[in-house]
Amino acid sequence: MKNVSASGRSRKTDHAVGLALGIAYVVILVATASEIGFARDEGFYFRASRGYQKWFDVLGEDSSKALEEKTVGRHWSYNHEHPALMKIAFGFSERILHKKLDLMSPSTALRFPGMLSAGLCVYLLFLWGSFAFGRREGFFAAMAFALMPRVFYHAHLCCFDVAMTAVWFLVFYLYWRSLASWKFGLAAGVAFGFALCVKLNAFFLPAVMGLHFIVVYVRWRRAGGKSSGPAPKPWAFVYGLIFGPLIFMAHWPWVWFSTFKRIGRYMGFHSHHPFYNTAYFGENIVNAPTPVSYPFAMTLFTVPTVIILLFAAGSLLRARHHFPQRLERVVERFWKARGPLLVHGHDLLTFIGVLFPIALIALPGVPVFGGTKHWMPAMPFLALLAGVAAARLMDVASGVFVRIPAKVTGAVVLMVLLMAPLQQTVTSHPFGLASYVPLMGGARGAASAGMLRQFWGYTTAGVIPWLNRNVQKGGGVWYHDTARPSVSMFREEGMIRRDIRNQLKLKSAHYALVHHELHMIRNESWIWNLWKTITPEYVLTYQGVPIVSVYKKPVATPRRKLK
Amino acid sequence: MAQKGNLNRIHWLWLLVPAVVAAEVFLQWSIPRADPSKEEWVEAAQAVIDQKQDGDLVVIAPSWATQGRIYLKPVIALRDFGRFETSTYDRIIEVSLNGERAPETEGLALESEQDIGRISVRRYRTGGSAKILFDFLDQTYSGKKGRGRPRGTVIIIDHWFNPRLVVPFKPKKTPTSKTYKNVPLNGVIHGYAVIGYREGRFNKGGPIKLEIFVDDEKVGEQMINNFGPLEPFDIPINREGTGTVRFQVTSDSHFKRRFGFAADMRVGAPG
Incomplete structure (x- = not known):
């Protein structure tokens, strides 16, 4: 060549x-x-x-x-x-x-x-x-x-x-x-x-x-070996x-150190990898x-x-x-x-x-x-x-x-x-995982067909401007599927207000996020039950399909004091 | 390189490629435009509020358009949201996006339709609803009703990811029960029992048994399996006066599962 x-x-x-x-x-x-x-x-x-x-x-x-x-x-x-x-x-x-x-x-x-x-x-x-x-x-x-x-x-x-x-x-x-x-x-x-x-x-x-x-x-051997060209x-x-x-x-x-044991652990992790949830039709x-x-x-x-x-x-x-x-x-x-x-x-x-x-x-x-x-x-x-x-x-x-x-x-x-x-590519950015080809109806068609809209909770970035505007000073947010170190990076980079706390317990949060995936409705039901509301305050959509919903904890009605 | 004279009929198949490009570009442009504007949602919500009466159910089609709940907040109660069926509703008001149909309205007679941009508000009559004599959900804790869920009930997610408002149980080997007094007995106990969704790999444990007693006499039971079909139970009682109804739950092989039932005493249409 x-x-x-x-x-x-x-x-x-x-x-x-x-x-x-x-x-x-x-x-x-x-x-x-x-x-x-x-x-x-x-x-x-x-x-x-x-x-x-x-x-x-x-x-x-x-x-x-x-x-x-x-x-x-x-x-x-x-x-x-x-x-x-x-x-x-x-x-x-x-x-x-x-x-x-x-x-x-x-x-x-x-x-x-x-x-x-x-x-x-x-x-x-x-x-x-x-x-x-x-x-x-x-x-x-x-x-x-x-x-x-x-x-x-x-x-x-x-x-x-x-x-x-x-x-x-x-x-x-x-x-x-x-x-x-x-x-x-x-x-x-x-x-x-x-x-x-x-x-x-x-x-x-x-x-x-x-x-x-x-x-x-x-194939080379069948073609005549050396006579057909270099091996x-x-x-x-x-x-x-x-x-x-x-x-x-x-x-x-x-x-x-402990070479075989550790390589075994590395391989073993993948051979016994759990099946995470994914939606398909x-x-x-x-x-x-x-x-x-x-x-x-x-x-x-x-x-x-x-x-x-x-x-x-x-x-x-x-x-x-x-x-x-x-x-x-x-x-x-x-x-x-x-x-x-x-x-x-x-x-x-x-x-x-x-x-x-x-x-x-x-x-x-x-x-x-x-x-x-x-x-x-x-x-x-x-x-x-x-x-x-x-x-x-x-x-x-x-x-x-x-x-x-x-x-x-x-x-x-x-x-x-x-x-x-x-x-x-341009119009799906930054919702890459929600992108489906237009011939199947795009994200809307995929949602109707029951396909996966996202995973990894990466879409939190889309609701951060709303959170920055609406969460009270020192308020806590339950970030649902976004991992703790990822939330920390949002804070480190100054994308999210520093006074907004990452609340790991829904009970103590003032706002809660839901990253919409089929099985995540179970997490959403925790909000419905705990906060007694099914109405989000804000919904981030892509092509009109909900990607992240933000719920607000209702303000508790003060109990009347007994005389 | 293909010369003009060499082009045969099959060569024209290549035209399929620019045709696909044109279709893709047009659809990608038009898909986001199918999303109703805020003004359309507000106007549609007002149209629903104007015609909604007690006993009406409001649904959104397609069901994934959950942003609609923001605008329809005053007319979609958690109680309705966690329903098992529509037989107790007189009418269904469907908020339809781009002509979509909700499965609940399939086969129903259309009463009225109003188009607001990309949203249609349609009203259907269900053809007669069941008469509820006693709703066990509402009466779980001294009958506190409201827009929220009745006290003592919760929404659990069934194996098909539907929200279900139920009286909850944690099944054990020893029986756990809920008892209701002064229940009118001149009807049929109609209801559902569901196991809450847990990820498949945790979905262990044997069947859960729901037994129903009227004045300490067993009148019916249902076995519910993981991923079993959702089937209503109908237990005709048809006695005079009132009595005590007890729902009892056991499971020989209990695992950390959520379980619940919803039931009523009714006359008329079954589920």
Whole structure:
């Protein structure tokens, strides 16, 4: 493989354009971050990140003390259900970007590494798309991914899901390139090590890659072995085996002591993870078996339909290379021109990239509480295949409007195709988790169908201006599903009035929030019973659908004093 | 690259893509515009208040539009909110958004309709309501009634996430009971018993038994299972005069579950 992309142009330009797209995305994320409230899990990661930084302080002052088991245990035990890499990055980001340089608020600085990983994913998508197909494909894929409303929401957070998506995609890309180059094999091995440090999903990578490698190798042998071309190289596995465990162990002081026991605890947490509530067509899913259709349907309902349509077309375009001849002739009538044939099972890899994360969540024993975030690693591949169809559509349009220069036609087609995803992303912000495609009626249609409106209690930010105006001095608010550290961040950043107390007991609160989810009506009933009212004072809505209700404790009628 | 001359009929399928884009953009623009304005809500609420009489039920369609409760506060009582059925209401006033229908009004005869922007206020006649001789909910603690819930009753959420106003119990192995005196006996005891929702993984425990006694004579019982169907019980008494009615609850395998019943002595329409 030469150092030119499928379009035949310089790879340096591809890197430059990809980087520009990635940076632009990060800038937009930073600019819009303050509008998204702090999600439940973010609160825990804020706390963990800051706690881990204290260990680095000790390390700077007295390294031998920092390496003692007691010190490591004290600083690294919290939130040990996830590896530490991203939390270390969050912490250093706050230390540098907020405390030292004062460039960002604490929360934005903590969230920044997550945003960077989203930017990395956009950059990689352009790069991969350009390398494998052409710049038009790469550009559309990068934009389609960036403009998925749910991806846009998660890309803001101090969480691991977008980082996992980026690093998962990176490992796939490097693995594919490694089939022809040991250098990429080395890079893939190192990237795999970092992936293990982000989230548990990375443990599936060797199996997925291994399956792909076997198929590619068998195909190569059947095609005549060496006479058909160079053999696919297994370097990624060799280096992954070396660097994977090494980097994982090195990055996480918590597993330096009682190693097997602690790694067992980390894995055990996920293998026994409880099923949190999620709503699906009016049913509250909180137990196995979960519906097999869930991740497929939710992908259809939350990814802009034009992207889904183009993904389907792009999949057919690529899959036709593998069809039996007669079937291909039928498809050929539809598609006409053939795209560049790619070596080393590229199509298979992209199909695996789309299907594996979704199929894994579709297993009836796997919890589905994460909405769409748990199969987000499928989205870059979905966007990549959509890019293939988008480029084909540009060709078709150029064939129709022959008098207009092809570049102009292509640009217009791109703009038209990205119009709907852009509109959905802009209008759903900051209610990303309540976003559903307009063809299912948007949030209103989803509410009527009994779908999940949110989780994590992140929408509190939307009612804070109302609380600041209406809560009496020193009043207490019961924040329902918003975690304590997340509420603390609202206070720390001065978003919520400092005198407003975070009341953990409903009984003692003056105001109470309800984050609307199907099962949360039970918490709402506590308010109805205790405060004897079913009427909220204020309701925050998205597309007219209630997201957060604020109740006010009725003023008690003073009892008449007995004479 | 496809040339103009090469385009075949199937190529025109690509037009589907811009058509989907157009539909998506238009719908995304129009969906938030289906939300009624504050003025429409206020006017609709006034229309409801103007026609609401005792014995009328006010419902919002779709049921998720809970912001409507802010405007309809004077006409939606907690007592009605936690109802099991609509048979005790003479009329139903439906506040409908964008033409939606409430399940309670399915098949009922429309009496009147008023359109206020994106809201329609419709009134239906239920076709005759049951005559209640004695409501155990209202009489749980010396019959204190009002807009709030009657004393001693609570709203619990059933397995299907509906609010139900009930007389609450914490089931145990030993019987716990509620007794009502001076109950007119010339009718049918009609009611429901429900187990409150707990997250599925905590939903353990055996069935709960509700027994009903009239003057210490057992007249009926109902077994209620986790996630069992919501079915009314009807126990004909049809005796002269008044008597004492006792509801007794037990569970052999009790777990931390909320349980409750709502019942009345009635003549006429069952549930």
